[in-house]
Amino acid sequence: MKRVKQIYDCFHANKQWFFMLIGTNLLFIFLAWLAYPEVFKVLAGLMIAFTLTMILLSLFMILRKQKIIETAFQEFLLDPNETKEEMLCQVSPRTQWSYIRRMGNLIRSYQSKLNDQIIELADYENFIEGWVHEIKKPMSLMTLVLDNRSDEMSPLVRQRMTVVRDQMLGDVERILYFARLGAAHKDYIFERLSILVFCKETMENHQTLLDESAFQVQFIGEEIEVLSDCKGLAFILEQIITNSTKYVPQNQDSPILKFETVYDEINDQIILHISDNGPGVSKEDLPFIFDKGFTGGRGTYTRQATGMGLFLVSKMAYDLAIQLDVKSEFGSGLTISLMFPNVK
Structure with missing residues (x-):
């Protein structure tokens, strides 16, 4: 079938020449009928046979030429250097040489820019990795001071330093997970987790941040x-918790963070609703809160908004086969639902 299509495409591309050949053949058949009526049938048969032979031979030569050009073109695309470009020109019609050389120059120019960007990206990744390792030193020192010199500090100073340390740990963890999402191999380990117990354990690691914002859980x-990866799920919960505490209005008396489990029998799903009573999200911003870098109206509540937290949540949830749903009305809080497949 593929061969038939190639022959049809070849005939269609060169149909004007074949029609001219057939038209010329018909003209000579007519002249033969006028000049030699007694041997007209023999001459007409020879002319038709000659025409068909020439058409078939032309198709064979054109297809063979196209195969050679296609092979040279593929080699040129894999390595568009000047040598491969010249080889492609040698097997192509002379009328196409200028186009091939312009294409070669353009591809080499783009390839050079791409190589420069790859080098810059590698340098940037090395810098970020180095920064992550360097920031661990002051964070370790801060932890050491908090663990061994906390009695020399006032409760307020100790609490603020702990909050700052936890925020720095969260920022570093976001960077590491962002790098992990782009990795070719991901070391996810799926295991059975009791969802509410796991949420409580995750909350304990952020108790200082919740106390700072006076949250009721x-x-x-x-x-x-549920069946999920422990580290990945903890990261999702931490980002949602951080997001809720980040947008608490200063005049709010009793902020609440609620975790609720529901089993959806219709879709055979386990759903974890995480909701707060914060400022919520406006209707026009709601479809975009998982987009990279999007801060929207909520970003005006704090200068710390980067639009990366929920973006990383969506990427990690995709890797863990968790569906996300979000509901909110401006001024009445936000609810993010994690829908786990019921793996039996």
């Missing part, structure tokens, strides 16, 4: 097991 629903 509520756990509602039955204990249900």
Whole structure:
């Protein structure tokens, strides 16, 4: 079938020449009928056979030439250097040489720019990795001071330093997970997790941040097991918790963070609703909160908004086969739902 299509495409591309050949053949057949009526049938048969032979021979030569050009073109695309360009020109019609050389110059120019960008990206990644390792030193020192000199500080100073340290740890962790999302191999280990127990354990690691914002935490629903990666799921929960505490209005008296588990029998899914009673998200911003770099109206509540937290949540959730759903009304809080498949 492929061969037939190639023959059809070849005939269609050169149809004007074949029609001219057929038209010329018909003219000579007519002249033969006028000049030699007694041997007209023999001459007409020879002319038709000659025409068909020439058409078939032409198709064979054109297809063979196209195969050679296609091979040279593929080699040129894989390595568009001047040698491969010259080889492509040698097997191509002379009328196409100027186009091939212009294409070669353009591809080599783009390839040079791409190589420069790859080098810059590699330098940037090396710088970020180096920065992550360097920032661990002051963070370790801060932890050491908080662990061993906390009695020399006032409770307020100790609490503020702990909050700052936890925020720095969260920023570093976001960078590491962002790099992990782009890795070719990801070391996810899926295991059974009791979802509410896991949420409580994750909350304990951010208790200082919650205390700073005076959050009340509520756990509602039955204990249900889900199959997921421990580190990846913890990262998702941490980003949602951080997002809720980041946007707490200063005049809010009792901020609430609620975790609720529900089993959806219709879709056979386990759903974890995480909701707060913060400022919420406007209707026009809601479809874009998982987009990279999007801060929207909520970004005006704090200068710390980067638009990366929920973007990383969406990427990590995709890797862990978790569906995300978000509901909110401006001024009435935000609810993010994590829908886990019920793996039996």
